[in-house]
Amino acid sequence: MTPGGRVAIAGGTMQPQSMFSSRTPLVAGLLLLVASLSLASLLIGPAPLSPALAVKALVSDQGGASIVVREIRLPRTLLALLIGWIFGLTGAGLQGLLRNPLADTAVFGAPQAAAFGAVLVLYSGLVGALSWALPFAAIVGALLSIALVVLVAGRRATVVVLVLSGLAVGGLAGAGTSLAISLSPNPFAVTEIVFWLLGSLEDRSRTHVVLALPFILIASGLVLAAAPGLRALALGEETARSLGTDVTRLRLLIVAGAAIGTGASVAVAGTIGFIGLVAPHLVRPFVGYDPARTLVPAGLVGAALLLAADCAVRLIPSGTEVKIGVLTAILGVPFFLWVIARRKAELLETPA
Numbered sequence: 001m002t003p004g005g006r007v008a009i010a011g012g013t014m015q016p017q018s019m020f021s022s023r024t025p026l027v028a029g030l031l032l033l034v035a036s037l038s039l040a041s042l043l044i045g046p047a048p049l050s051p052a053l054a055v056k057a058l059v060s061d062q063g064g065a066s067i068v069v070r071e072i073r074l075p076r077t078l079l080a081l082l083i084g085w086i087f088g089l090t091g092a093g094l095q096g097l098l099r100n101p102l103a104d105t106a107v108f109g110a111p112q113a114a115a116f117g118a119v120l121v122l123y124s125g126l127v128g129a130l131s132w133a134l135p136f137a138a139i140v141g142a143l144l145s146i147a148l149v150v151l152v153a154g155r156r157a158t159v160v161v162l163v164l165s166g167l168a169v170g171g172l173a174g175a176g177t178s179l180a181i182s183l184s185p186n187p188f189a190v191t192e193i194v195f196w197l198l199g200s201l202e203d204r205s206r207t208h209v210v211l212a213l214p215f216i217l218i219a220s221g222l223v224l225a226a227a228p229g230l231r232a233l234a235l236g237e238e239t240a241r242s243l244g245t246d247v248t249r250l251r252l253l254i255v256a257g258a259a260i261g262t263g264a265s266v267a268v269a270g271t272i273g274f275i276g277l278v279a280p281h282l283v284r285p286f287v288g289y290d291p292a293r294t295l296v297p298a299g300l301v302g303a304a305l306l307l308a309a310d311c312a313v314r315l316i317p318s319g320t321e322v323k324i325g326v327l328t329a330i331l332g333v334p335f336f337l338w339v340i341a342r343r344k345a346e347l348l349e350t351p352a
Contacts, residue, residue, distance in 0.1 A: 079268060
């Protein structure tokens with residue numbers, strides 16, 4: 001406990017509840033931002049539409065405009081919103097669970113492992129690209145990845161051990177994916193999978209939304225259910241146990257939620273990284289360092305970031321559309337390095 005009644009935790013101090021008694025203005029502002037970006041996503045494309053026409057095409061028959069909005073741009077917008085939301089939410093949950101500001105599914109190698117699970121069942125011929133088995137395979141891959149990193153790194157691991165463990169698991173999954181691709185006798189399938197692994201929301205349909213939606217809803221419920229436990233855990237594991245928090249259950253909720261959300265997202269959009277790392281850092285100045293209060297705003301920021309990135313890839317002049325996974329990596333890696341440089345001394349300390 002620090003002077004002034006603040007509680008010291010990894011990554012900063014948790015401000016008194018009265019200072020952050022309401023997130024309503026922040027959440028309302030983020031909802032407005034997400035709605036605005038969603039509308040922009042419906043407008044932007046090879047055939048630009050006015051806001052009025054896009055809304056009309058969405059709710060009534062406007063000929064070709066309705067086909068463009070409902071069949072092409074709406075599924076893409078919904079997927080960007082859902083995937084960005086779950087990445088931001090699970091990123092905040094993992095950072096709160098491990099009390100480490102660099103925790104994220106991408107750091108754990110989960111997207112690579114999810115991709116390996118999906119590619120494995122695709123190349124085995126067991127399922128098709130739109131089969132329900134695909135997200136299940138991706139979820140299993142992500143779950144194994146996160147569980148392995150947590151097991152190897154341990155609950156008292158420094159960020160160095162955490163990152164190295166994640167790099168090892170991600171590298172192994174990436175090597176497995178490369179092996180599966182190199183052994184494929186079909187070069188056209190190889191080309192399709194390579195572009196899919198780069199991460200993209202291009203040419204997604206309602207079927208992809210239907211595949212991802214139930215898993216993302218389940219993952220969201222699991223992480224949000226862990227919110228009270230995360231607040232107690234911020235005071236230390238022993239204190240959390242003394243307050244009646246089931247720490248084992250808390251870990252299972254966060255890890256399962258992160259794996260299910262990551263697996264479902266990778267199954268329909270490929271590998272998209274760093275949203276879950278960036279989003280929690282952007283909201284903490286507004287909500288303090290209480291991990292429970294970071295969850296929903298981080299999810300909304302994640303949705304806004306991915307919607308903005310998806311709009312950007314359609315505006316970048318190029319012969320073919322830039323893959324959104326490439327863009328998020330280009331922006332996310334410098335942010336990752338900036339966080340390390342800015343908090344180097346703190347990150348190298350072993351959590352209490």
